[in-house]
Amino acid sequence: xxxxxxxxxxxxxxxxxxxxxxxxxxxxxxxxxxxxxxxxxxxxxxxxxxxxxxxxxxxxxxxxxxxxxxxxxxxxxxxxxxxxxxxxxxxxxxxxxxxxxxxxxxxxxxxxxxxxxxxxxxxxxxxxxxxxxxxxxxxx
Numbered sequence: 001x002x003x004x005x006x007x008x009x010x011x012x013x014x015x016x017x018x019x020x021x022x023x024x025x026x027x028x029x030x031x032x033x034x035x036x037x038x039x040x041x042x043x044x045x046x047x048x049x050x051x052x053x054x055x056x057x058x059x060x061x062x063x064x065x066x067x068x069x070x071x072x073x074x075x076x077x078x079x080x081x082x083x084x085x086x087x088x089x090x091x092x093x094x095x096x097x098x099x100x101x102x103x104x105x106x107x108x109x110x111x112x113x114x115x116x117x118x119x120x121x122x123x124x125x126x127x128x129x130x131x132x133x134x135x136x137x138x139x140x
Contacts, residue, residue, distance in 0.1 A: 014109025
């Protein structure tokens with residue numbers, strides 16, 4: 001029986017559809033939803049103030065994404081959920097979180113908010129689907 005569902009969200013329209021999809025499953029199976037947003041490492045030579053400003057902006061954006069996701073699942077009627085903001089390689093962080101928390105299903109949007117992901121099946125969702133030990137669902 002399905003008891004733990006992880007939804008990886010980046011605030012994109014595909015991620016919002018994934019939240020809706022996962023919420024429906026959570027309600028049907030009385031499962032707990034784990035809402036996860038991953039902050040990717042900065043690949044920049046920026047230092048000092050500029051670097052700190054970018055990190056602050058990433059943290060602010062991550063909190064907004066999680067708050068919006070929480071609002072969406074509450075509106076759908078889901079009462080059992082937890083949220084996490086992680087840092088690192090997005091695909092690996094999602095997979096590691098799922099393993100650590102014995103997640104039975106990962107739900108993600110098929111494309112993320114990044115520019116490259118707009119062109120093809122998102123590289124994060126692609127990696128997660130191929131490397132995760134549990135069921136993975138990509139939502140369009």
